[in-house]
Structure formats: structure tokens, C-alpha cells
Amino acid sequence: MPVTDVAIDKIKDMIISGELAPGDRLPKEAELAQRLGLSRSSLREAVKALCLIRVLDVRQGDGTYVTSLEPNLLLDAMTFVVDFHRDDTVLDFLAVRRILEPAATALAALHMSDDDITELGQLLGELEDSPTVEALVANDLQFHRKIADGSGNPVLCSLLDSLSGPTARARIWRGLTQEGAVAKTREQHTAIYEAIAAREPELARSWATVHVAGVEQWLRNALGTADDPTVPDSDDGPAAEAS
Amino acid sequence: MPVTDVAIDKIKDMIISGELAPGDRLPKEAELAQRLGLSRSSLREAVKALCLIRVLDVRQGDGTYVTSLEPNLLLDAMTFVVDFHRDDTVLDFLAVRRILEPAATALAALHMSDDDITELGQLLGELEDSPTVEALVANDLQFHRKIADGSGNPVLCSLLDSLSGPTARARIWRGLTQEGAVAKTREQHTAIYEAIAAREPELARSWATVHVAGVEQWLRNALGTADDPTVPDSDDGPAAEAS
């Protein structure tokens, strides 16, 4: 195994073992390099890699620090990974989102504070009557982010955030090509908001399912892969509990 | 922004734009460095970082290649990230898994091939009557991996795989400290298998929910955080569909 990879594991172990706690500062390059038994160049490669996944944070002129290691920060790096996937796998991501989003929405209906629900409502009102597609999608992202945050589970929130990225592009496309999409999105958002405000988790879950499924259905047709009859059936299963 | 970070983005763009396709070979270090306008050292840092997240694959003596970029490969890198989280956030990961696992199990009941179901059954039989805790957990991981794979969604499968890592440790701990855990796990696995074999998605979903919830409940108690009455209530919501 290359020495750089060894160094990555060593640093990882130092953090996991507790020798380096979140926020701690690493020894200076030269010192750490000697301690791990490699050159500064190789060590820098290791540090750079750990930087990309937000484990380390280097500040020029100051030093290298361990980040907070909070789930939202680390899962956030997943967005970078998701960016590499294109149309052919977007449906798979969307399918996962369709599982998580309703669950998050239901949890939000139970856990969200009254203040946060008020802010959620304001978000809906901020949108103009005839918004641009870009504004609508941006508002949509904020809306769902606030709900995910309201679930009280940071891991769930970050995961949904990462999954929303690739579908955002699809939605913009949808907004540009499908007539009633804008109005329908607004209606569904309002319904989700009202269900959360009424503290009705199952109703909120159902509306969220309908909402995501709408995007999924449209994308499936748009991609011309709507020839699998078993998938819609299976996906209606979770929604059935809404009754 | 450091030149290395710029290089990372440049390479990323080259891949996303299609200039570099999966499996393609990158120009040699010196050449690419000149083209991106930086030194080999800095370029190597960028390449190393992209290697960590499995976007690039460097083979000494041969060249640097773009990986297949398949979801399972890229999401697999998330395991590395998840490793950094400890007890305090394991419950959050488990909560997400509790959402995904039942959904994946239901999908598996619909999509899994008969051959795969047969293999799933064999997996259950491979276990000795009184297995070690380690063997049981290893078998458990294989069991759930096969089900996740049977869902037909590679993203879902990889995600569950990554989430299973940290809970595996917890389960070993559980097996060592809780008496009936081993027997209970076997019963639930058998029930899940039978539900899948019978092509009963809702039944499979419910058993999966019960299964994961068992681990969650135990862990919550073990960590001494079982003092939040709202959480169990909310979590029973999705499980209610079992009736």
C-alpha cells in the first residue's frame, strides 16, 4: 500500500481513537511527516484527500485542524460524489428520496417547533404569483430542507440535501417543459405545510409521497423508461398507509 | 482558491462534461499538469483526493484511469465517512436505516429473482446452531446486503451498506450483553425470508421494521437516552402499517 494511503489511515485512526478531537490542531507538516515516517509531499496528498471529505480543514498561515466532524458537514461532502451521476441513475436517487422524504415529513409534523412551522409558512408566501422556474425550484429546495431539518435527525437531513441536488436539475427541466407543473408544486407544498401545521404526520407523509412521486413519474416518462409495470405497483405500497 | 482545488474542479468538470468517460485514461502526470497550469506535486494532491472518493484509479507503472463511476462504487466511499461517527450519532444513522431497510425489503419481495431468494434461504441455513456473535453479525450483514441488492436499486443498496457498518459494532456489543438477542435475530430473519419468498411486500416490510426497531430500542436504552417519550411514539407510526 502506498505510504500516502497509510498516512490517511494513520490520521483517520488518530481521530477515531480520540487522540485528535474535533477542532484540534494537527502538528505542523514537517513534524507530522517525520512522525508518520514520510515526506511532506506525500503527507500533503493525504491531508488534501481528507480535506475533500471535510475531515480536515487547512488554513494557510495558521495550521491544519480537525473539523467538527458533524454529520451534516461530512454527509455534505456526498454532494460532490452525487454530482458525478447523470440521467441514467437519477431515477435511482429519486427512488431513495421518495422513501426518505415522506418519512422526514412525517417526523417533521411531530417534532417541528411552532416557530419553525411559522417560518415554513412564510417560505410559501415569499414566492411570487408567477415565479420563474429557477426561483420556484430554489424555493422548493429551501422548503424541503427546512422540513428535513425539522425531522430532528441531522443525518436524514444531510442525506436528503445531497439527494436533492441531482433532481433539482431535472425539476428545472420539468418546469420548462410541463405546463401545470408550477401550479401543482405550489398546491402540494401548501398541502404539506398545512398537514405539518395540523400535526398530522400520516397526512403529511402522504402528501410528500405524492409530491415526490409526481416528479418521479414525470421523469420516468420523459426518459422513456415507463415500461416496467411492476415498479409503480410496488411504489404505491408505502403510500397505501395514508388511508 | 488553492491551485489544487482548482485542479480538482477542472478534472471533475472534464468527467461531468464527458470529455473523460468512465474507464478512460488520463494524460500522463506531466502532460496534464502542464495543461492545467500547475506543478506535478499539486496535481498529485488533486488526483489523490479524487482517488479517495473512488472517482479516479491510479495504477503504478500503468496510468491513471477514471473509474466506472457506478453508484455502488462511489457511495461505497461513504463508508469511510461514516467511520468517523461514534456512539452519539449512531442512533441517527440507525433511524435512517430504519426508514430505508423496510422499504428495501418490500421492494425485494417484489423484484428479487427466484434464484436469489433460494440463495437467501441458503444463507440462513449456513449458520450453526450456536454461532459466535461475530459469525452471526457477519451472516446478518450478508443477509441484509442480499436483500438490499434484491431491491433492484443500486443507490439504495450502497446506502444501506454504508449505514450498516457503524451499527454492526453496536450489534456485536448487543450480542455479547443481551441474552435472547441471538435467537430473536434468527427468528426475525426467517420471518423476513419467508415473507419475501411468499412475495408479500407488506409483511416483509413489517418484519424488517420490527427487526431494525429492535436494535434501535435496545441501543437507545443502552445509551441511557430512553427519556424522550415523543421519539418512540413517532417511530411507531411507520410500523403501524404492519397491522
Added chain:
DNA sequence: AACACCGAAACATCCGAGGTCTGTTGCAGG
């Protein structure tokens, strides 16, 4: 045809010399 050897190509690692940024220290002025 199969095998062993050899050389070119490409990455791995290291080194040392500037460059740039940041936080701190010390001095002068109010």
C-alpha cells in the same frame, strides 16, 4: 508456440528552495 529477459513508460517518493498568508508582537501616538 511458450517462456524469459529487457527496456520504455508511468506513477511513487523524496527533497529543498522560494512564495504567500495569518496571527502576534512591539512600538509609537493619542
Added chain:
DNA sequence: CCTGCAACAGACCTCGGATGTTTCGGTGTT
């Protein structure tokens, strides 16, 4: 005594070259 500016030291940033290792493919022998 407090404030503001300037110089300094520490730490990371970037570079380019030299040397070691590994792999691939061509060549010659058996």
C-alpha cells in the same frame, strides 16, 4: 492606559528535479 500600524515569525502553498518501483509490451531463445 488604550489604540493603530508595522515588522516578524510560523505555517501552509507551489514548484521542479532526481531517484526508486511497477507495469506493459517487444524481443529473442528454447
